[in-house]
Structures are given as C-alpha cells and as structure tokens.
Amino acid sequence: MKIALLGTNFGQAHVAVYAARTDMEVVMFGRDPQKTAHAAGQFGLASSTDMDAAFTDPSFDLVDICLPVPLHASYVLRALEAGKHALVELPLADDIEDAKRVTAAAARSDKHVFVDMFERFIPANQALFDAASEGTYGRLKQLTLWNMTAPLWPGASLGLKALPLEAMHSDMDIITRALGVPQDVTVTSVARDKDSAAIEAIFGFDGATARSSISSLMPKAWGARGGYTATFEHGILDATSTMGFDGKPSGTVTAYTAYTAYTADGPHELDLPSADQYTDMIEHVMAVLRGQAENQISPDSVLQALQLTLDIDQRVNRNRTTGQRPR
Known part of the structure; x- marks a missing residue:
C-alpha cells in the first residue's frame, strides 16, 4: 500500500500511525518545502510539494487528505477520478451539497472513501x-x-x-x-x-x-x-x-x-x-481495503451529522x- 498524505498540520496525527506500520509506504505532501521536509523527516518519510503527483502518480493507492476544510470535497472527488481510494479528515465538506456529490461519486466508484470519524x-x-x-x-x-x-x-x-x-x-x-x-x-x-x-x-x-x-x-x-x-x-x-x-x-x-x-x-x-482512535481508524481503513471488513466510516454514514x-x-x-x- 502506497499512501499520499496531503497536509503537514493535522496530517502528523495520521503519519505517526503510518510510521509505526511495516505494510505501507508514505509520502507527505505540503506547500512549504522546509516545513514539509521537517514534518516528514521526523518519521523517516519522503516529502514533496508537487501535490498533483498524489493524483497523477499511478503508484499511489490511497490519498489521505488532511487539508483545510474547504478543500476536502474537491480533493476526494479528484482522488476518485484518478482511480484512488481516499481518506479525508472530518468534516467531509463545509457544504451539504458538496458532501452529497462526494457520496454519490463514491457510490458509483469501485474505490473506497473514508471519513475520519475517529x-x-x-x-x-x-x-x-x-x-x-x-x-x-x-x-x-x-x-x-x-x-x-x-x-x-x-x-x-x-x-x-x-x-x-x-x-x-x-x-x-x-x-x-x-x-x-x-x-x-x-x-x-x-x-x-x-x-x-x-x-x-x-x-x-x-x-x-x-x-x-x-x-x-x-x-x-x-x-x-x-x-x-x-x-x-x-x-x-x-x-x-x-x-x-x-x-x-x-x-x-x-x-x-x-x-x-x-x-x-x-x-x-x-x-x-x-x-488509540487514530490507530484503530487507520487499521479499519486497511482492513476494508484488504476485504476483511465493511466500511463503517463511509460518506453516506456522516451526512446526518454533517447537516x-x-x-x-x-x-x-x-x-x-x-x-x-x-x-
């Protein structure tokens, strides 16, 4: 499993879990080269400021989106369009119609979308x-x-x-x-x-x-x-x-x-x-992707709470x- 982790702030809560595992490769993406390299280097990970590569590089299986809330929905949709699974920090969107668009796109796709309802x-x-x-x-x-x-x-x-x-x-x-x-x-x-x-x-x-x-x-x-x-x-x-x-x-x-x-x-x-809720959340994501569990944090499951x-x-x-x- 190769993961593109977008975001260097709250993304560090996720990367700490990834770094403790041996079944995945993670690249941290951010806008500031020094900040991104420093955050990734603490966990011995590679870093990049080329955010587009998270979607265009075919080697990435999952895009983990820990960016500002207004970007959540559009980046999940972009991941699905690129044929990748997506994990997005909560909330799924700052607009209910955007959240519904993500839910519909996930239902049409053969890829999984996970919302971090930790x-x-x-x-x-x-x-x-x-x-x-x-x-x-x-x-x-x-x-x-x-x-x-x-x-x-x-x-x-x-x-x-x-x-x-x-x-x-x-x-x-x-x-x-x-x-x-x-x-x-x-x-x-x-x-x-x-x-x-x-x-x-x-x-x-x-x-x-x-x-x-x-x-x-x-x-x-x-x-x-x-x-x-x-x-x-x-x-x-x-x-x-x-x-x-x-x-x-x-x-x-x-x-x-x-x-x-x-x-x-x-x-x-x-x-x-x-x-640890983040460790268990990410383990659930991995179990779903291995076909060992049903997705319990799918977009459709968060719509009532988001509204x-x-x-x-x-x-x-x-x-x-x-x-x-x-x-």
Missing part, C-alpha cells in the same frame, strides 16, 4: 452506541456531551468560526448515531476573542433530549477534558477523559444502574480496552454577523 473508534463511545442500540439499560432519555479545552495547538483557532466544524462535528455524530435526527435545536454562544469561544446546543427528540457543550476558553493548565453522561430508563453511563501537555489521554466509563436486575454490584467501572453541524455553524456565525439572536 470518535467512533473510542471505546467509551462504542460502549454508548452499543447500550443505545441493544437497549442494555432501556431507552436513552438524556445525553449530555461536553468538551472543554485550552489552546493546546499553536496557531490553531478555536473561535466561533472554527468551533462548529472543527470541534462540534464529532458530538453531532455521536448524537445522531445514538438518538437520530433531532426535532428542534437551540443554540447559544459566547466569544472572548476570534480564537476562543464557547457554544451550547440543546436538541429535542420524541421522548429524549441531548446537549452539546464546547468551550475553548480554558487556561493552559486545564489541558483538554471531556466526556458524556447518558441517562437511560434503567441506568446511566458516565464517561470522562482528560489530556494534558503530554498528549496522552486517560478516561473511564462508569455504569450506574437503577435495578439489581441489571447488575449485582451497583456502580462499576466498565472494563474497556485501551485504544446538523452545518445548521449549528450557520446559526452561530450568521447570527453573529447580522446581530440576530440564536434560537
């Missing part, structure tokens, strides 16, 4: 999805998701313009996978400056409610913390995770049940496997520029 590979989230789909604790009634971070990524803005697509999209995927499409949405926001802000979104369903709380207002000493509380008819799953300056996350999921019929020992921490994310983005940023009150 949160689906986090064991704590898998525990939530399983409990919701299998009815382990009865019906899911209330879901609260929260993520609060300091500015841990130099040069990256986490202001109102960036938060919906860059930070809330994963929450929208969790919500739609666990509860479906909401009937109503209420959004409020606050900004400290152009690079730090917070958004609160509340979602109404038939017999259930959900909330997503995102903030980049925290001081550096805070690091990054998040989690969820999922309240079912007969129990609760409570997840917490933290990440400090070492970049190593830790987390737990605790189950609280209302009736002894569901557990004999009351509140208890779930025994979840240790996992919800774009709706929030429009409300937050349209209302901010026009002075309208979010609803």
